[in-house]
Amino acid sequence: xxxxxxxxxxxxxxxxxxxxxxxxxxxxxxxxxxxxxxxxxxxxxxxxxxxxxxxxxxxxxxxxxxxxxxxxxxxxxxxxxxxxxxxxxxxxxxxxxxxxxxxxxxxxxxxxxxxxxxxxxxxxxxxxxxxxxxxxxxxxxxxxxxxxxxxxxxxxxxxxxxxxxxxxxxxxxxxxxxxxxxxxxxxxxxxxxxxxxxxxxxxxxxxxxxxxxxxxxxxxxxxxxxxxxxxxxxxxxxxxxxxxxxxxxxxxxxxxxxxxxxxxxxxxxxxxxxxxxxxxxxxxxxxxxxxxxxxxxxxxxxxxxxxxxxxxxxxxxxxxxxxxxxxxxxxxxxxxxxxxxxxxxxxxxxxxxxxxxxxxxxxxxxxxxxxxxxxxxxxxxxxxxxxxxxxxxxxxxxxxxxxxxxxxxxxxxxxxxxxxxxxxxxxxxxxxxxxxxxxxxxxxxxxxxxxxxxxxxxxxxxxxxxxxxxxxxxxxxxxxxxxxxxxxxxxxxxxxxxxxxxxxxxxxxxxxxxxxxxxxxxxxxxxxxxxxxxxxxxxxxxxxxxxxxxxxxxxxxxxxxxxxxxxxxxxxxxxxxxxxxxxxxxxxxxxxxxxxxxxxxxxxxxxxxxxxxxxxxxxxxxxxxxxxxxxxxxxxxxxxxxxxxxxxxxxxxxxxxxxxxxxxxxxxxxxxxxxxxxxxxxxxxxxxxxx
DNA sequence: ACCACGTGTCATCTA
DNA sequence: TTTAGATGACACGTG
Numbered sequence: 001x002x003x004x005x006x007x008x009x010x011x012x013x014x015x016x017x018x019x020x021x022x023x024x025x026x027x028x029x030x031x032x033x034x035x036x037x038x039x040x041x042x043x044x045x046x047x048x049x050x051x052x053x054x055x056x057x058x059x060x061x062x063x064x065x066x067x068x069x070x071x072x073x074x075x076x077x078x079x080x081x082x083x084x085x086x087x088x089x090x091x092x093x094x095x096x097x098x099x100x101x102x103x104x105x106x107x108x109x110x111x112x113x114x115x116x117x118x119x120x121x122x123x124x125x126x127x128x129x130x131x132x133x134x135x136x137x138x139x140x141x142x143x144x145x146x147x148x149x150x151x152x153x154x155x156x157x158x159x160x161x162x163x164x165x166x167x168x169x170x171x172x173x174x175x176x177x178x179x180x181x182x183x184x185x186x187x188x189x190x191x192x193x194x195x196x197x198x199x200x201x202x203x204x205x206x207x208x209x210x211x212x213x214x215x216x217x218x219x220x221x222x223x224x225x226x227x228x229x230x231x232x233x234x235x236x237x238x239x240x241x242x243x244x245x246x247x248x249x250x251x252x253x254x255x256x257x258x259x260x261x262x263x264x265x266x267x268x269x270x271x272x273x274x275x276x277x278x279x280x281x282x283x284x285x286x287x288x289x290x291x292x293x294x295x296x297x298x299x300x301x302x303x304x305x306x307x308x309x310x311x312x313x314x315x316x317x318x319x320x321x322x323x324x325x326x327x328x329x330x331x332x333x334x335x336x337x338x339x340x341x342x343x344x345x346x347x348x349x350x351x352x353x354x355x356x357x358x359x360x361x362x363x364x365x366x367x368x369x370x371x372x373x374x375x376x377x378x379x380x381x382x383x384x385x386x387x388x389x390x391x392x393x394x395x396x397x398x399x400x401x402x403x404x405x406x407x408x409x410x411x412x413x414x415x416x417x418x419x420x421x422x423x424x425x426x427x428x429x430x431x432x433x434x435x436x437x438x439x440x441x442x443x444x445x446x447x448x449x450x451x452x453x454x455x456x457x458x459x460x461x462x463x464x465x466x467x468x469x470x471x472x473x474x475x476x477x478x479x480x481x482x483x484x485x486x487x488x489x490x491x492x493x494x495x496x497x498x499x500x501x502x503x504x505x506x507x508x509x510x511x512x513x514x515x516x517x518x519x520x521x522x523x524x525x526x527x528x529x530x531x532x533x534x535x536x537x538x539x540x541x542x543x544x545x546x547x548x549x550x551x552x553x554x555x556x557x558x559x560x561x562x563x564x565x566x567x568x569x570x571x572x573x574x575x576x577x578x579x580x581x582x583x584x585x586x587x588x589x590x591x592x593x594x595x596x597x598x599x600x601x602x603x604x605x606x607x608x609x610x611x612x613x614x615x616x617x618x619x620x621x622x623x624x625x626x627x628x629x630x631x632x633x634x635x636x637x638x639x640x641x642x643x644x645x646x647x648x649x650x651x652x653x654x655x656x657x658x659x660x661x662x663x664x665x666x667x668x669x670x671x672x673x674x675x676x677x678x679x680x681x682x683x684x685x686x687x688x689x690x691x
Numbered sequence: 692a693c694c695a696c697g698t699g700t701c702a703t704c705t706a
Numbered sequence: 707t708t709t710a711g712a713t714g715a716c717a718c719g720t721g
Contacts, residue, residue, distance in 0.1 A: 534699090556710080586699060588711055593697085596713085 535579045542572050544579075551576055552583030646671060 536548045544551070545566055554562060559580065563573065639656060646654040654671065662670045 582700065584710075585701080585712095589699070589713080592712055592714095 538575055542575055544572055548579055551580050
């Protein structure tokens with residue numbers, strides 16, 4: 001899992017769309033629909049392209065005509081390629097939509113979106129982005145898929161309406177004509193359900209109103225059932241509730257799920273009076289009957305809905321005319337064309353800021369999106385959201401790194417991180433809890449940050465609740481409602497970096513904490529986070545502006561210069577130094593072990609070589625001994641032969657026991673009596689006797 | 692459950 | 707004296 005963080009500054013308003021991209025999917029899924037709003041070319045593009053690979057169908061629709069960059073993401077590479085007609089068509093559509101102020105939403109096959117921050121007082125800008133994004137998504141052709149766009153674009157002459165007819169729209173949507181841009185604008189103007197009826201009249205589908213009513217009724221039933229499930233889950237212990245959730249997930253995957261869905265939320269939103277979103281978010285709204293389009297209706301409290309994992313994006317994408325529906329059959333039949341929106345209710349707390357009228361854009365989206373059970377498969381890792389929230393802070397204006405440790409502070413570290421959007425029993429974004437969610441009561445807590453809080457960040461300055469406008473979070477887990485400070489009560493645990501004077505922790509503590517974090521990491525982190533080292537996640541959490549690799553590998557001078565060039569808090573500085581120390585030591589330990597291993601291997605080789613030499617020497621020794629014995633035997637035989645032939649002066653045989661043979665330097669051989677072979681005199685005696 | 696191995700980390704030593 | 711590197715020891719994960 002890897003997330004990219006596009007941004008878009010719209011007329012002074014700043015809105016962050018933090019996107020979680022399953023880059024693994026990018027690699028695996030050739031039918032990926034990826035539309036991003038990014039100001040290319042940026043490093044993000046490189047990352048995206050690098051991650052997505054040449055086979056992915058990532059599209060980028062730049063909201064900036066001035067950038068002149070439109071087209072497929074892989075064609076937006078700084079190297080520069082010719083944009084394909086489909087992308088140009090989509091770009092023209094987007095420009096038109098943007099010029100008309102129609103909402104636009106990037107249709108992205110992502111694990112999750114996070115509408116992070118909308119600058120206060122710039123509601124128009126925010127609406128422009130979000131609305132435009134929604135419109136683009138509704139246009140379908142823009143966000144459908146590469147194939148879709150490429151099929152529609154070449155001949156449409158840039159007509160956005162052509163692109164607006166999404167092949168993805170299946171079922172009832174296929175009955176409805178493609179919604180032209182003008183109608184998108186109408187949808188933008190319509191912020192209440194009643195407007196939707198007008199829109200349907202315009203398109204000549206008055207009968208849809210009746211259908212809508214039927215769907216509303218069905219959704220009401222559905223939500224009623226869901227509320228019952230929620231109540232049941234609330235009464236059950238955690239593990240049982242979890243089982244219930246899993247069971248529900250399974251049902252959802254089978255297409256029979258009646259879990260609270262996007263349309264539920266959207267209907268709820270649409271049914272709310274204008275400017276009531278804030279009230280909704282505060283959880284002070286009465287239950288609303290919602291039809292899920294599947295013959296069930298539910299009374300849903302908005303706070304409950306939010307807490308039940310309803311994504312704001314999802315809400316944005318919902319069609320207020322209730323034409324939105326889920327079509328598992330169509331999804332399975334056309335998997336590549338299915339919109340793949342994994343949505344979560346991570347909203348920016350700034351939505352409650354004055355001047356940000358979220359209700360203005362939410363109902364603007366007059367698009368039809370049918371969620372698929374596949375959507376539910378893509379869980380959102382809570383850790384990512386944790387980090388997204390933090391990273392988003394870093395990009396916002398007025399971000400103070402000093403706040404980071406304070407952000408980590410949370411009164412109840414065991415309450416579980418509520419970023420676990422998929423842990424609620426009625427989550428529409430069903431998550432695969434097997435790999436993204438923690439088990440147990442503290443489910444959803446970010447192991448990453450939890451490791452920080454529980455293991456490394458303890459003792460840091462705290463007691464501070466982050467400013468609401470700095471965070472974006474919805475507690476999907478809470479069944480108790482949607483409180484005004486919901487976004488901050490569960491977002492951060494005691495995620496504080498433990499700063500000691502030495503920057504180090506005692507061995508025992510660090511060991512125990514390390515072990516705990518390892519366990520938590522293994523249980524809670526998704527694949528990407530699991531691949532991240534602890535320091536990497538720490539650095540990410542503290543917004544260290546350097547990569548761990550840089551910190552570790554950088555030469556000392558460069559490292560010091562780097563530290564001096566950037567304003568870093570003591571906390572960050574301490575973490576950086578710790579990261580560098582640990583990284584260096586890690587490399588040193590690896591080198592040391594490698595050396596040790598090499599030494600051992602060399603010694604083993606030496607032992608083998610020496611043993612081989614020893615064997616050779618043994619064999620040589622044996623051979624030499626054998627040769628010596630042969631020579632001795634020969635010499636002995638020679639002696640016997642010589643003495644057998646020797647005769648004394650009287651002609652008698654010479655006794656070899658009494659005489660011996662001596663070779664002189666001149667080659668002559670002497671016969672010397674043994675008793676005369678005294679040291680120092682033998683030579684002379686021998687010579688004299690021989691003579 | 693036990694063991695071997697690899698790895699990260701810390702404390703300490705060394706150049 | 708400071709510092710980066712080396713290394714022993716410990717804890718943990720994994721097969």
